[in-house]
Amino acid sequence: MADVARHAGVAIGTVSNVLNNPGLVADDTRERVLRAIEELGFVRNNAARSLVTGRADTVGFVIVDLGNSFFVDLARGVEEELDEHDIRLLLANSDVDLAKQDSYISVFEEAKVAGILLAPLDAPLDSARAARRRGMPVVHVNWPGDEDACGVVVDEELGGYLAAKHLLDQGLRRLAFAGGPFSLSAVAQRHTGAQRAVAEVAGARLETIETHSITVRGGYALGVEISSRPTGERPEGLVSAADALAAGAIQTMQLAGMRVPDDIAVVGYDDNHFAQDSSIPITSVGQPGHEMGRVAARVLYEEISSAADHVHRTVTLKPTLFTRASSSPSEVRSV
Structure with missing residues (x-):
C-alpha cells in the first residue's frame, strides 16, 4: 500500500x-x-498468517457447476492429492456465471493462496491470465493448458467416438447426435468423434440435432421433437452430449409411447451419478473425474514447489463407456 x-x-x-x-x-x-x-500489479493480502512466507498453505478451486456430480468427483480427487502435501482446499462454485468465476479468482488472489485450480466456463480466461501475470500459479481442469498454464483434460473426441461406435456395433445405422450449443468446445469435440465412428461404417448416417442447452429441460424438447416424427423418420440410436439431456429426452419419448432401447437406443455423456439410478439406467461415457482432480492437484503442486524448473503441459486422460439398459435390450432384461 x-x-x-x-x-x-x-x-x-x-x-x-x-x-x-x-x-x-x-x-x-x-x-x-x-x-x-x-x-x-498490487493485490492486497488478507491472510495475515501468510505474511512470512507470502503464500498460505491453501489452494483455491473454482468449479463451474457443483450441481454436476462430475465436478464433485473432481473436487474429491483434488482434496485427496492435496491432503498428502498438507495443503488445504478452498472450494468456490461459479454456478456457470463468468462474473462469479472472475470474482472468486480475485478472492483467492487476495487470500494469497499457494495456487488456483480452475474448472472454467467455455469463455475467455482473462482474469486467470491476469492472475498468472502477477505470479499466481493457475492450472486448468477440464480445459487445456496454454503457453502460460498447465491443463488436465479428457479426450472428448474419443468419448463421442465410443458412444457412437457402441450403437453401431449393435447393428444400428440411423443415428443422431444431440447437444448444444456447438459453441461449447466439449460438445463440438464429442460430435466430431461420433462423426468419425459413423464414417467408418458403410451405410451408416448421423443426423445432427443442435439443442439450446444440455440440460434436462433441453432434453424434454429433444424428446418431443423426436417422438413427434413418423416412425420411419426417427433415429434408431441417439448419442446425447450429456446425461441430463439424455434423461429428459428419454422421459418425454416414453410418455409418447416410445420404448427405450427397443425403439431408440440412447447413450449419454458424463456418467453422472443419477445416470445409474434413472428409471432406465443410462449408458454413458464417463470421464475419470476423481483421477482428473488428483492429476490436476499434482501438477499444481509441482509448479508451486519448483516454479523455476516447471514446464507447462496439458495432460489428456481417456474416457470409459459404461453400458446400461438405455442402449442394450439384454441390460433391460437383467434389471
Whole structure:
C-alpha cells in the first residue's frame, strides 16, 4: 500500500479508502490510485498468517457447476492429492456465471493462496491470465493448458467416438447426435468423434440435432421433437452430449409411447451419478473425474514447489463407456 501511495502521490490512508470506502475519495484521486494499483500489479493480502512466507498453505478451486456430480468427483480427487502435501482446499462454485468465476479468482488472489485450480466456463480466461501475470500459479481442469498454464483434460473426441461406435456395433445405422450449443468446445469435440465412428461404417448416417442447452429441460424438447416424427423418420440410436439431456429426452419419448432401447437406443455423456439410478439406467461415457482432480492437484503442486524448473503441459486422460439398459435390450432384461 505504501508503494501504491507513493506511486499515486497520495497518503496511505487514501489508498485504504479507495480499497475499502471508495465513496470517501474524490473521483480524480480515486482514478489515480486505481491506475497505480493496476500499474504496480498490487493485490492486497488478507491472510495475515501468510505474511512470512507470502503464500498460505491453501489452494483455491473454482468449479463451474457443483450441481454436476462430475465436478464433485473432481473436487474429491483434488482434496485427496492435496491432503498428502498438507495443503488445504478452498472450494468456490461459479454456478456457470463468468462474473462469479472472475470474482472468486480475485478472492483467492487476495487470500494469497499457494495456487488456483480452475474448472472454467467455455469463455475467455482473462482474469486467470491476469492472475498468472502477477505470479499466481493457475492450472486448468477440464480445459487445456496454454503457453502460460498447465491443463488436465479428457479426450472428448474419443468419448463421442465410443458412444457412437457402441450403437453401431449393435447393428444400428440411423443415428443422431444431440447437444448444444456447438459453441461449447466439449460438445463440438464429442460430435466430431461420433462423426468419425459413423464414417467408418458403410451405410451408416448421423443426423445432427443442435439443442439450446444440455440440460434436462433441453432434453424434454429433444424428446418431443423426436417422438413427434413418423416412425420411419426417427433415429434408431441417439448419442446425447450429456446425461441430463439424455434423461429428459428419454422421459418425454416414453410418455409418447416410445420404448427405450427397443425403439431408440440412447447413450449419454458424463456418467453422472443419477445416470445409474434413472428409471432406465443410462449408458454413458464417463470421464475419470476423481483421477482428473488428483492429476490436476499434482501438477499444481509441482509448479508451486519448483516454479523455476516447471514446464507447462496439458495432460489428456481417456474416457470409459459404461453400458446400461438405455442402449442394450439384454441390460433391460437383467434389471
